Amino acid sequence: MSGEVLLQATVQGLQMGAIYALVALSMTLIFSVGGLLNFAHGDFMALAMYGALALYQSFALDAYAAAPLLFFGFFLLGFLMFRRLVQPVLAAGVLAGAQLTLGLVFVQENFLLMVFGGDYLSVPTVLSNKNLIIPPLTMPWPLLVGSLLAVVLAAILYVVLMRTDFGRQVRAITQNSDAAALMGIRIDRIQAIAFGIGIGLLGLTGAIIVAQFTLTPAMGLDFTLIALIVMVIGGLGSFAGSMIAGAIIGVSESLGSLLYGGTVGAMIPYAILVLVLLFRPHGLMGEH
């Protein structure tokens, strides 16, 4: 195996890993404030991808131009959904909340099936089929933009959480929600905003990476699974951990497929998950 091929596979893996991390970031945000594992996470992203498709078909709006619209649209959706649906159910416990999100999986999948049909669909963008070639590397632009955005978003989230009042409130709720409430923080409001931002990020992510994937109503589950793995390996609630775990999963998956075939490549994320749970149950960057 030549060094060029190994380098190409490593870079490809890093880019895919950044996409995984991008999907996991919003799951981490939602989990960190409400303790809610959102099993419909990937399905919200699938919904955003179909949203990008609808905007392209109706107004010839490119997915990259539609990304801010989808962010705000999904923020509102997430905010309202938390207020009207998630919050009342969460009062009955985190397990009830998880069951609710499981129900949302089927609702969203069948909604997409009814509206768009079950055919595989694709969304052309200005960057579709374009590559950045830096010999010996070839990098598809949609993947490159998606991975760069993941790094930028992770940095923004870090700054927001560490340097703003909102971030301090989020962290206070994560550490001790009862104490945070006693200090005058409106927990339900912060949770609703954080949930809205989490879902909004999925709107943004869906639009940014839509050119890389083929759309099908049942595609969400795969993304939920990979986000969950990345989040657990990185450490529940850790944004930096999600970024590192995404890179580890992406590169190991890519190199595993290259060196040992696709089956080994697909097995690696789960093997890493088991090892991390065995030897570092709180994740790479998680706190006890």
Add this chain to the structure above:
Amino acid sequence: MSRLSRLAAVGALALVTGVMSVAPSFAKDIKIGVLMPRTGRYAETGLSVVRGIEMVVKNTNDAGGIKSLGGGKINLVIADNGSDPTKTSLEARRLMSEEKVSFILGPYSTPEAQAFMPVADRYQVGGVGLQTTLIPTTPYFSTISISAEGFGKAYADAVKWLISKGAKIGTVAITYANNDYGQVVSKTAAAALAAQGIKVLESIAVEPSVKDMTPIVLRVKSLAPDAVISVVYFQDGVLLHKARFNLGYTSPIWLGGSAGFSDDKLWGTLGKEVAEKTLTSSFGLAFYSADGKLPGLKDALQKGTAAYPDKVLDQSFMFGVQAARFLVRALENAGTDDPVKVNAAFRGLKFKAGDPAIVLPIIPGDVHYAEDGTLAGTSAIFVQWKDGVKHTVYPEAVASAKPIIEGVK
């Protein structure tokens, strides 16, 4: 009215009522189950199959129904298996025990068929799988697809044909979807190629849920084979072609199938730029291509276009048409709605080449059901794409275009 007249009137009324009550029992309607995915992963495929079945049933009923049942009409009971084997089993049981259907058109895929067969065996109600590549394990299940072994041999035969056309193929790499079907196709193809003296450099397993095929294409590229065989579904096929395009690796002769190389929606999904670079020089294994010469296919296309002007008449639609036409013939032969006899009639079907009931180009000549429930006499076709349209190039007996072979003028 006199007493005699009243008696006559009552007698006439009794006679008419009696005749009316007897008449329907002569024209005996028959309940047929349709067990297809209408939701879930294969929903769109299942919906297309059902359209094909409904068209044939409507045409049959409009033309006077099943003659051997006194003009009895076919009543379809359509069930959704959700693209899920467990639900397939439950719905099959419901159709057989509660709906009392005489036969079931379906299920669609191999995992669904595996769940269906024990139920069919228990209730002794027959079914026919459409894209099921397994060999049935019960006399109550038949298939109209080609077996996985048949696919493997078809790839090796196509390679042999390409060599006869001047292609220089001494080494082959195989990538396959890592499930029962893919493994059998890969093993059979590798064995048949080895028997031809062609070296198989490596058989690379790929999970069907793969999100990026770039590492796999890089691995194939590092092997530098003369030809590649890729056993893929639609989505991994799309990823494969995109990775080939992005890496600029389009030089070896590439064969593959089925949906990932020959699905009617593939060109549109990939977009012209990628499709032209990857599909036009590839050979896609297919069950169906609209350029087929069979009279039954032309008839199905004509009727399908009239019935569904806004729908793509794809491979799935034609599978539905084929299954339903087989069943109509079986019902005519059976002359009863007894499930055991209907199933026996289905298994006893024989067709001569050119029979109007034959739709799929994979059935080019005489065909009948073998002991194991597979169709004897099928042969896969290979297509090449040009400007978004599929052209059959192999076997030459049914070809509509000459092949474009990499490195051969």
